[in-house]
Amino acid sequence: MERITTDRARLYCGDCFRVLEELREPEVDGVIIDPPYSSGGTFSTMRKGDTYKKYCRSGSEFGKDKSFTDDNMDMRSFTLFLREVLFSARLKTKDQGVCCVFIDFRNLPAVADALQMAGRIWRGIAVWDKKSSRPQMGRFKNQCEYIVWGSNGDLPLERGVGVLDGLFSYGNVPTAKRYHQTEKPLALMKQVVEIVPAGGVVLDFFMGSGTTGVACMETGRRFIGGELDKEYFNTARRRIEDAENQTSIFAGGGGVLLIYAIDFDGTLCVDRYPAIGEPREDVIAAVLDAQRAGDRFILWTCRVGSRLEEAVAWSEARGLVFDAVNDNLPDMIALYKNNCRKVFADGYIDDRNVRDLLGVEI
Numbered sequence: 001m002e003r004i005t006t007d008r009a010r011l012y013c014g015d016c017f018r019v020l021e022e023l024r025e026p027e028v029d030g031v032i033i034d035p036p037y038s039s040g041g042t043f044s045t046m047r048k049g050d051t052y053k054k055y056c057r058s059g060s061e062f063g064k065d066k067s068f069t070d071d072n073m074d075m076r077s078f079t080l081f082l083r084e085v086l087f088s089a090r091l092k093t094k095d096q097g098v099c100c101v102f103i104d105f106r107n108l109p110a111v112a113d114a115l116q117m118a119g120r121i122w123r124g125i126a127v128w129d130k131k132s133s134r135p136q137m138g139r140f141k142n143q144c145e146y147i148v149w150g151s152n153g154d155l156p157l158e159r160g161v162g163v164l165d166g167l168f169s170y171g172n173v174p175t176a177k178r179y180h181q182t183e184k185p186l187a188l189m190k191q192v193v194e195i196v197p198a199g200g201v202v203l204d205f206f207m208g209s210g211t212t213g214v215a216c217m218e219t220g221r222r223f224i225g226g227e228l229d230k231e232y233f234n235t236a237r238r239r240i241e242d243a244e245n246q247t248s249i250f251a252g253g254g255g256v257l258l259i260y261a262i263d264f265d266g267t268l269c270v271d272r273y274p275a276i277g278e279p280r281e282d283v284i285a286a287v288l289d290a291q292r293a294g295d296r297f298i299l300w301t302c303r304v305g306s307r308l309e310e311a312v313a314w315s316e317a318r319g320l321v322f323d324a325v326n327d328n329l330p331d332m333i334a335l336y337k338n339n340c341r342k343v344f345a346d347g348y349i350d351d352r353n354v355r356d357l358l359g360v361e362i
């Protein structure tokens with residue numbers, strides 16, 4: 001089985017059971033997994049569809065030829081499969097180690113059963129509010145997914161982990177930024193991995209595109225990952241290695257993901273220049289989400305002088321604090337020992353591409 005080792009990560013390309021056989025006993029502080037949900041429909045015909053049909057927006061080009069396996073079980077098989085793999089994982093987990101399993105409403109009872117059957121103490125359910133989902137007449141929207149969690153025996157209050165939220169609100173990853181059909185937002189995973197003390201080892205043997213691993217790199221944790229699909233494994237490897245390198249390039253860490261330069265008039269607010277137009281709340285919310293995930297934002301506008309100051313104050317009043325204003329990031333200037341006239345960014349966002357770069361329609 002292919003195995004890659006870096007300073008803070010060990011990654012395996014292979015089936016979850018085979019990956020687990022490779023681990024030492026016990027070396028893991030927390031198991032955090034996002035398994036194939038065997039979901040996507042209430043009826044068995046829907047459940048048997050491929051993951052593209054079940055989890056991707058119909059007509060979307062993204063993920064068309066990249067469905068993944070182990071996602072077509074009925075509830076009985078799914079419970080047994082999960083029980084077996086969680087039991088094997090428990091043998092590699094330290095006493096008091098935690099276990100978190102993502103799931104949607106359909107197999108939520110199965111996960112609670114499997115977690116306990118694998119010998120863990122069930123501690124609760126945290127909620128991921130995706131903020132949107134398909135509306136249906138006369139029904140509540142299924143806009144949440146769940147994190148069923150428990151521990152290996154006792155869970156003392158003093159174990160180097162503070163008070164954590166039980167509700168996480170982050171929109172889905174915009175298609176233009178996706179690596180995986182069912183990718184979890186990085187900002188969400190950075191909050192979830194906090195259940196493991198800083199410096200601890202997190203295990204995810206269904207890592208997909210490696211979001212859990214990236215979250216670990218950016219928050220000072222170590223990571224063991226497994227993934228069956230070679231292409232996803234390669235994506236995960238690249239993302240995790242990049243994240244590990246990034247956190248050491250920028251002294252002080254913090255985990256830089258991407259640098260964006262964002263326009264003001266027409267993008268963050270309706271264009272009524274020189275006045276400031278009505279706020280584009282969805283764009284502002286998407287920028288705040290991206291900042292929480294580690295992205296950096298430079299305000300990039302033709303405004304100068306008092307008009308610029310008004311724009312900065314207006315943004316700050318909405319919680320939007322920029323890393324630089326019409327300038328390079330201070331750490332980029334330090335890194336390259338000059339302040340180039342062209343503002344450096346990975347993406348330049350204005351009203352024409354906000355949909356592609358931030359996933360927001362305006």
Ligand SMILES: C[S@@+](CC[C@H](N)C(=O)[O-])C[C@H]1O[C@@H](n2cnc3c(N)ncnc32)[C@H](O)[C@@H]1O
Nearest residue numbers: 015016034068070180183184206208209211228
């Ligand atoms: C729901 S996805 C994980 C997505 C991930 N959280 C992300 O953000 O990219 C589940 C992954 O488990 C992988 N998988 C399915 N069966 C597996 C098995 N038996 N062993 C290891 N990985 C498996 C699939 O290929 C898929 O990429």
